[in-house]
């Protein structure tokens with residue numbers, strides 16, 4: 001199936017070519033999907049997009065006009081796709097439901113350990129010949145309470161790893177995961193989790209119902225000095241409320257792999273540009289904030305998994321029957 005691959009980086013090209021190129025003709029485009037770049041998919045039957053390619057109604061109409069009938073997402077999340085518009089236009093959508101939950105879970109732990117023990121600051125200090133320890137004080141994870149919001153594939157692994165560190169794990173999810181209970185985690189209402197946890201980690205998808213799940217009210221219920229981690233989707237946090245909580249000290253440490261306005265920023269080298277996002281710029285000023293640019297998924301195993309499932313999705317699309325990983329409106 002001839003497929004326009006938007007937002008291609010060298011790593012996408014490498015892994016997708018290895019997995020799909022025999023069966024499908026891939027047209028690699030460095031552009032993000034937007035009103036102008038949609039035209040580059042002319043002559044293709046499918047488009048393949050990543051998390052910050054916004055597939056809203058207008059862009060989907062543009063693709064449909066070109067004859068695109070299938071959209072292969074290189075992600076598990078599909079909050080960037082207007083599914084109702086896709087269905088109306090006859091564009092079928094498939095995602096990669098799971099690639100490596102371990103990749104995201106392990107990055108979450110990397111962030112927790114780094115921000116707690118101030119590794120990001122220590123690294124620079126030592127390179128600068130500064131061996132003072134003031135300002136680098138952390139806390140033992142052992143014996144602390146960690147709250148996991150969302151206990152699907154990734155949350156369950158994070159819970160298990162934190163239990164390995166000797167944490168008590170509190171869980172919150174509308175759907176109980178029996179494996180988490182078997183591991184010794186306890187499901188509690190969200191309020192209780194926020195009030196009791198020294199560490200709060202988010203592992204749920206962004207939906208219409210949980211936009212700004214962590215807002216000023218939720219933050220006011222958290223322990224003073226809480227360590228907050230978000231590797232899920234940026235808009236689960238109200239970033240302005242988070243900044244206020246950092247200033248007041250309610251949040252003791254913040255680690256993010258996602259940001260609610262990451263679309264215009266992430267996945268590109270912008271080091272020579274003036275940063276136009278004042279909220280993001282303010283976040284960068286805090287010594288107790290550590291941000292990575294949506295790289296939690298970024299392991300060899302995960303990229304192989306994304307490429308393999310994308311190939312299966314394109315196979316299913318081209319056969320025209322059932323699509324195993326179809327996302328319906």
Ligand code: NAI
Pocket residue numbers: 076077097098101104149150151152153154155172173174175203204205206207209210213231232233257258294295296297298
């Ligand atoms: P999953 O579908 O296995 O689990 C998600 C869980 O969240 C489900 O059990 C669901 O019931 C629960 N949930 C939904 N709404 C909730 C709410 N309001 N409160 C509490 N729980 C809620 O998904 P998986 O694979 O564990 O991924 C979780 C999230 O991680 C994804 O939705 C995505 O946003 C994010 N992600 C981030 C990546 C990164 O590179 N930073 C890469 C892959 C996923």
